[in-house]
Amino acid sequence: MAKEHYFDITAKLDMMEMKNAIIMAQKEIATRFDFKGVVAEIDLNEKAKIVSLSSSSEQKIDALKDILISKLIKRNIAGKSLEEVKSEGISGGNTKIIYKIVDSIEKDEAKEIVKAIKAMKLKVTPSIQGDEVRVTGKKLDDLQAVMKEVKTLDLKAPLVFGNFK
Helix, strand or coil, X not given: CCCCEEEEEECCCCHHHHXXXXXXXXXXXXXXXXXXXXXXXXXXXXXXXXXXXXXCCHHHHHHHHHHHXXXXXXXXXXHHHEEEEEEEEEHHHEEEEEEEECCCCCHHHHHHHHHHHHHCCCCEEEEEECCEEEEEECCHHHHHHHHHHHHCCCCCCCCEEECCX
């Protein structure tokens, strides 16, 4: 009898890499000429899983976001891992944008993943286990086809494929 193979689809995020990316972004902001004498801050609240950007104008906020996302991508963290929650004005005419760190697959997205996998009509079995989806099958080629298909889905969560056995 053939051996069962499986893999897990999650949205886990390495918080240490997130911290490192934010530190690198802060260092770049401190040395850039266009941020001299201007309020430009990136703060991480690890417990609440929130990143906040604050600066004196919308253009500076956009530049901060570009810097942060480039640092995240260099550390293999998807740009999708930040979801904008709210934008607000703060004292002195400055602007603050708050981002929620997305590090789990919501139930609706998990159901969408399972539905897409079942629509492929391969001999694989997807199952939702908490905030991850486990896909089991006998053929490795089928599992790889499932990975390829799931990557094409337009989901909020940045997907990570792990435990491939």
